[in-house]
Amino acid sequence: MDVADDLNLSFLLEHERDSILKVLQKDEKLRKREEKRIRKLKNELLEIKRKGSRPPRESAERQCARCIKTLGLIFDRGELCDECQLRVCSECRVSAPKRRQWRCNVCFELCVVRMSLARSHLGVDILP
Numbered sequence: 001m002d003v004a005d006d007l008n009l010s011f012l013l014e015h016e017r018d019s020i021l022k023v024l025q026k027d028e029k030l031r032k033r034e035e036k037r038i039r040k041l042k043n044e045l046l047e048i049k050r051k052g053s054r055p056p057r058e059s060a061e062r063q064c065a066r067c068i069k070t071l072g073l074i075f076d077r078g079e080l081c082d083e084c085q086l087r088v089c090s091e092c093r094v095s096a097p098k099r100r101q102w103r104c105n106v107c108f109e110l111c112v113v114r115m116s117l118a119r120s121h122l123g124v125d126i127l128p
């Protein structure tokens, strides 16, 4: 048992050692599952980034960077997303609850995926 050797569990009673090993093996399974999930999340992240990096057209200033809708000069002029600094229309924004701040839908998705990635790394979300 490699794991047992690493941790030097020889000072423990046999039944204690057994239960610890059981936990470790279970952890290993969880870890593998988490790794799979993280890999999936990372792929999602790439996918969102790819989707979000549309090359700006010539009149990019007056277009929503997300849905390519033409923006008006007076109404629905769009606003710059704090995060990616791209101009987006009002429909492509997601605001945080109870806050004035908003992000464009791509930055929002990125944020959600990053947050669950961070949570996975911290192991908070590791419960089955």
Ligand SMILES: [Zn+2]
Pocket: 064, 065, 066, 067, 068, 069, 088, 089, 090, 091, 092
């Ligand atoms: Zn839009």
Ligand SMILES: [Zn+2]
Pocket: 081, 082, 083, 084, 085, 086, 103, 104, 105, 106, 107, 108
């Ligand atoms: Zn953005």
